Amino acid sequence: MEYVTPRWQQRFVTTDIWSEDVLEALLKRPFFLLVGVDAPIIVRWRRYLENCKDHPIPTLEAFVSKADAHMFHPTTGLAPLFVRATVYLLNSSSSLSSLHEQLSAIDLVDETRLRPTWDAYFMQLANLAAQRSNCMKRRVGCVLVREKRVISTGYNGTPRGLTNCNEGGCTRCNGGSAGGSSLSTCLCLHAEENALLEAGRERISKGSILYCDTCPCLTCSVKIAQVGISEVVYSQAYSMDNKTAEVLSAGGVHLRQFSPPREGIVYCNDVE
Known part of the structure; x- marks a missing residue:
C-alpha cells in the first residue's frame, strides 16, 4: 500500500488478498477495483491436467475437495472476498487470445469503475x-x-x-x-x-x-x-x-x- 499510493496513476495487479481485513484496507482507496476470476470446476481440472504434468496428479475427488477448501473454508476460504468483487470473470476460454479479446470488450480499466460519472x-x-x-x-x-x-x-x-x-x-x-x-x-x-x-x-x-x-x-x-x-x-x-x-x-x-x-x-x- 505504501508503494502503490504515491504511484496510484500507474496500474498494478495483486493477488495477495487473503482476508477481509486486507480487502477492507484496499477498498478504502479510490484507486482500487476488486476483480474475481474463476472457472467451472471441470475446466480447472482439465487445465490442471494440461499444465501440471510434472506434478503428481490427484484424483478428481481430491482436486474438488481441495478447491472447495480453498473457497469455502470457514477461516481461510476466499468466498467472502469473491462475493464482494465488482467484476466476477468466469473464464472458460480455451485460449489467451480469446480471453484477451473479451477483456478488451468489457474495458476493465474504464476509470468510471473507480469514480462514477x-x-x-x-x-x-x-x-x-x-x-x-x-x-x-x-x-x-x-x-x-x-x-x-x-x-x-x-x-x-x-x-x-x-x-x-x-x-x-x-x-x-x-x-x-x-x-x-x-x-x-x-x-x-x-x-x-x-x-x-x-x-x-x-x-x-x-x-x-x-x-x-x-x-x-x-x-x-x-x-x-x-x-x-x-x-x-x-x-x-x-x-x-x-x-x-x-x-x-x-x-x-x-x-x-x-x-x-x-x-x-x-x-x-x-x-x-
Whole structure:
C-alpha cells in the first residue's frame, strides 16, 4: 500500500488478498477495483491436467475437495472476498487470445469503475431510492437534479396516510393485473410523481434533469414536460417507451438511456 499510493496513476495487479481485513484496507482507496476470476470446476481440472504434468496428479475427488477448501473454508476460504468483487470473470476460454479479446470488450480499466460519472452517481441514488418502494408490482426510484445538486427524490407506493401497497393498500397492485393495465384503479404514486411533488414547481428550472431507474410511463411524461424539466435519463426500458419518447420530444425534453460499465458476472467463453 505504501508503494502503490504515491504511484496510484500507474496500474498494478495483486493477488495477495487473503482476508477481509486486507480487502477492507484496499477498498478504502479510490484507486482500487476488486476483480474475481474463476472457472467451472471441470475446466480447472482439465487445465490442471494440461499444465501440471510434472506434478503428481490427484484424483478428481481430491482436486474438488481441495478447491472447495480453498473457497469455502470457514477461516481461510476466499468466498467472502469473491462475493464482494465488482467484476466476477468466469473464464472458460480455451485460449489467451480469446480471453484477451473479451477483456478488451468489457474495458476493465474504464476509470468510471473507480469514480462514477455524474450519470452513474445519480442513477445509483435513484436505485437506492427504489429500495424504499412499497409497490407490489415493481420497485422504481427517481432523483431530480439541478446543476448537479439533488432537488428531490421519489419512489413508488401509496400516498401518505394510506396503507402501504405491500400491506394490501392498493387492490390493483395486489391483484393479477398485467403491468401497464388497470392503472385507473391504482392508488400508488409513481416515483417520478413523488419527486416532482416533493420539489415543487418553483424549485424546477431550465437545466433540471430527472434520473429514473425505469423509463417514465406516458402519464408521468406529460407531467415531466409540464414542469419544465430539460432532460430525462433512465436505465431500464418500460412497455411504453416509444409513446413516452414522443411526448417528451414534443415537450422539448431530451430522453436518453444510461448504460453503466458492465459489472457482476462476466462470462468469458470462446468467441465463435
